[in-house]
Amino acid sequence: TLALLLTALLPVMLGGWLDGPQSTLDTKGPVAEAQTGLFYVTLWVTGIIFVIVAAVLAYATIKFKARDSGDEHAEPPPQGHGNPLVEMSLIAASILALVVIAVPTLKGIWYTYDVPEEERENAFHVNATGYQWWFKFEYPNEMATDAFGGETPLVSANELVIPAGRPVRIELRTVDVIHSFWVPKLAGKVDMMPNRGNHLWLQADEPGYFWGQCAEYCGDSHAVMRFRVIALAEDEFNAWLANQKQTARVVEAPEGAELPASFTSYGEFEENQAGWTEEFDADPLGAWRAQQVIDPAAENTALIAAGRHAFTENKCAGCHTVRGHEGAGVVAPDLTRIGARTTIAAGLLENSEMNLYRWITEPHRVKPGNFMYHTRVVPPPGMVIMPGYTTPDPATGEPAEVNIEITDEEAHALVAYLHSLK
Numbered sequence: 001t002l003a004l005l006l007t008a009l010l011p012v013m014l015g016g017w018l019d020g021p022q023s024t025l026d027t028k029g030p031v032a033e034a035q036t037g038l039f040y041v042t043l044w045v046t047g048i049i050f051v052i053v054a055a056v057l058a059y060a061t062i063k064f065k066a067r068d069s070g071d072e073h074a075e076p077p078p079q080g081h082g083n084p085l086v087e088m089s090l091i092a093a094s095i096l097a098l099v100v101i102a103v104p105t106l107k108g109i110w111y112t113y114d115v116p117e118e119e120r121e122n123a124f125h126v127n128a129t130g131y132q133w134w135f136k137f138e139y140p141n142e143m144a145t146d147a148f149g150g151e152t153p154l155v156s157a158n159e160l161v162i163p164a165g166r167p168v169r170i171e172l173r174t175v176d177v178i179h180s181f182w183v184p185k186l187a188g189k190v191d192m193m194p195n196r197g198n199h200l201w202l203q204a205d206e207p208g209y210f211w212g213q214c215a216e217y218c219g220d221s222h223a224v225m226r227f228r229v230i231a232l233a234e235d236e237f238n239a240w241l242a243n244q245k246q247t248a249r250v251v252e253a254p255e256g257a258e259l260p261a262s263f264t265s266y267g268e269f270e271e272n273q274a275g276w277t278e279e280f281d282a283d284p285l286g287a288w289r290a291q292q293v294i295d296p297a298a299e300n301t302a303l304i305a306a307g308r309h310a311f312t313e314n315k316c317a318g319c320h321t322v323r324g325h326e327g328a329g330v331v332a333p334d335l336t337r338i339g340a341r342t343t344i345a346a347g348l349l350e351n352s353e354m355n356l357y358r359w360i361t362e363p364h365r366v367k368p369g370n371f372m373y374h375t376r377v378v379p380p381p382g383m384v385i386m387p388g389y390t391t392p393d394p395a396t397g398e399p400a401e402v403n404i405e406i407t408d409e410e411a412h413a414l415v416a417y418l419h420s421l422k
């Protein structure tokens, strides 16, 4: 009875999730469509079998229920021991059901394995690499100039921008443990395996903003190892590519500029955040577009210049790259044009000033397992995790005992600098 009730309620339950940001049933491209189509074939075949079996069971239970005839010496009903015709028919029916599921399954595996032959030349190429706990995206055929005048492929982190209506072939790698690449509305999941290449393809039929998620347990922050896919119409995509290829902008402090004595308060940060979230939820792609725009009037150039100095001085640049600037680190997310991204910390937080300030000063509280400097647990060798920065102890003015320190002023300046990178 419970099973029947749950089955009847299933469509109602699913209805609520159908258009959620990570719904596999609300498909937006051919690969996800093929996968969901297969889900429905299986659901129908097993659903029909379930209804037939449940009906026969209900019929037998009611029809042959033992009834008290009042006769203590009544003979038991005739006992049958198998019917070859019925049994052979059931075996044949089971084989038929499996074939009905197997044929589309095999077709689906072949289709989703690689870009269809006739579309291969038109495919856009991306290399995706999993790290604990973020994604690196590299565009191997889109070259840009680095700080030394050499050529380097475009690299980004946690936001994958692709052309809409075009197949995208993605090479999957990992630098540490097994991760899994999954964009529920577009394609996946395919594992990123250590020492082994893997790949998948996907296509977003229309421009849109899609959620991605690591789908293989990979440590403390697996659940918050997310990313975003932004699909753009051809013109807008080409404009985005051209902008990405430019060397990062440099904002100079005006002559004789002094930093403001006090920085933006948390109160203002919070207000900022509330407006941003509303706008973001209503229209994510619109929010992404708004994030691309530079508003020179709103920029504090002295603060930005101070932030750039702090970025280099405080060793951020040892791990992070801002292409065309001093930073050339490759172990941490590439921050070139991080100001134009809608999220930070691998899709965990919206890219507002307050969130970026929190992320820089308290990465371990934002993303569990990142670096537990308060317990002095140092990550094992080879493990690359955002280190804990700290501000001096307000009571004593003494810096805490960590290897990298940053003042509150510097943290605010870094936020301004990173947000200026668009």
Ligand code: CUA
Pocket: 130, 131, 133, 178, 179, 180, 214, 215, 216, 217, 218, 219, 221, 222, 223, 225
């Ligand atoms: Cu990476 Cu789970």
